[in-house]
Amino acid sequence: MKKLFVISGSSGVGKGTVIKAFLEKHPYFKLSVSCTTRKKREGEIDGVNYFFISQEEFDKCVKNDEFLEWAEFSGNKYGTKKSFVEDCFRNNEDLILEIDTKGALNVKKIMPDSVLIFIAPPSVEELEARLRGRHTETEDAIQRRLASIKLEMENSKHFDYIIINDKVEHAVKNLEEIIL
């Protein structure tokens, strides 16, 4: 593997959109597919967005030490498989991980050469509006996600780069400048 980039951002910040736009322009970058116990959202595809697995399967992977890192987020578990990262090493590919800030800081400990990038909202109010506008979460889930924003912002202080996502085009350009 040439380089590992870890991208985090509060939920609803639009990091998925920014990463997708980047990958369309630079398709030779690989995006890691994580495992999660979260329910599939409409339009998501198993094996593409995530590997959607059961609690039991997830726990088995943890027990067998199959994850590079894993974290509990908003009541669900998410993990990056070691095998995914090792395959990229073998194939000499650049890899992007889209994971939460706790996971990102853990990866940095294991792989100090990795580059941590945080995508921040222009404002927390705007983020709340975006989260609600998505209509994919219950009120309870939205409240939990809002509560996690503070922690994510705090963790981002230890990141290598912070991108403010005021406009997608700007954020993508920023990301290109950092990565390329």
Ligand code: 5GP
């Ligand atoms: P969502 O449910 O919105 O897809 O993701 C919720 C959070 O989990 C996001 O911050 C996302 O980046 C994070 N996440 C996704 N996959 C992983 C993973 O493999 N490990 C960790 N630590 N976080 C992840």
